[in-house]
Amino acid sequence: MTPPPAAPAPPVRLPVHRDDGRLVVRIYQVVDLATAPAVQDALLGLVRTCADPCLVLDLRCHLLTSTGVDVLDRTRTAAAERGLGFRLVTRHRLARDVLRAAAPVRLLAADESFARELAQGEAATGPLEELHRTLRPRPEIDMARGMLMALASCSAEEAWLLLALISRNAHTPLPDVAHHLVRSASGPPLPAPIHEALTRHTALRGRPGTRP
Numbered sequence: 022m023t024p025p026p027a028a029p030a031p032p033v034r035l036p037v038h039r040d041d042g043r044l045v046v047r048i049y050q051v052v053d054l055a056t057a058p059a060v061q062d063a064l065l066g067l068v069r070t071c072a073d074p075c076l077v078l079d080l081r082c083h084l085l086t087s088t089g090v091d092v093l094d095r096t097r098t099a100a101a102e103r104g105l106g107f108r109l110v111t112r113h114r115l116a117r118d119v120l121r122a123a124a125p126v127r128l129l130a131a132d133e134s135f136a137r138e139l140a141q142g143e144a145a146t147g148p149l150e151e152l153h154r155t156l157r158p159r160p161e162i163d164m165a166r167g168m169l170m171a172l173a174s175c176s177a178e179e180a181w182l183l184l185a186l187i188s189r190n191a192h193t194p195l196p197d198v199a200h201h202l203v204r205s206a207s208g209p210p211l212p213a214p215i216h217e218a219l220t221r222h223t224a225l226r227g228r229p230g231t232r233p
Contacts, residue, residue, distance in 0.1 A: 052089035075106030085116035165199035
């Protein structure tokens with residue numbers, strides 16, 4: 022007997038307010054595979070009806086998944102097609118880490134916190150180097166995510182979370198974590214902080230960590 026189709030996700034109401042010619046939308050929930058369709062519909066609806074010259078997405082969620090990055094990028098594209106300005110505000114470090122590692126440069130450029138770092142010279146390796154680091158490591162990040170999916174028997178979304186958590190707890194930029202994970206497959210040991218964070222987080226999932 023064929024099971025009935027899944028019920029569509031209920032519509033999402035996102036809190037909005039206007040601030041000096043900008044429509045500001047606050048997003049509190051984590052946008053993942055389950056919530057993405059409803060959040061995307063809500064955001065595209067706001068783009069269609071926006072009467073202000075700029076749309077600002079204020080990310081209050083503690084985590085940004087790769088699915089969430091895709092939702093943000095589609096919203097940015099829709100805003101551009103209507104001639105609207107588009108900005109992001111990320112409030113939490115984990116969300117910023119995933120955004121900088123996974124987002125295309127066109128989306129990263131809309132992140133106000135990143136723009137301030139570039140303007141103030143606060144990025145650890147300088148503005149141009151930071152942009153090159155953002156462009157360069159995506160293949161390594163994808164490979165590292167695949168390694169974590171196999172190691173922890175987790176989904177792609179959970180692998181993004183594991184990478185971000187390891188980066189945060191090892192005090193190491195996420196692209197560097199991915200680089201060391203990929204290199205470790207051919208023999209070189211993981212740096213101790215990354216190995217410790219990897220072991221701790223895979224153990225929390227009830228699975229053993231790997232040896233460096």
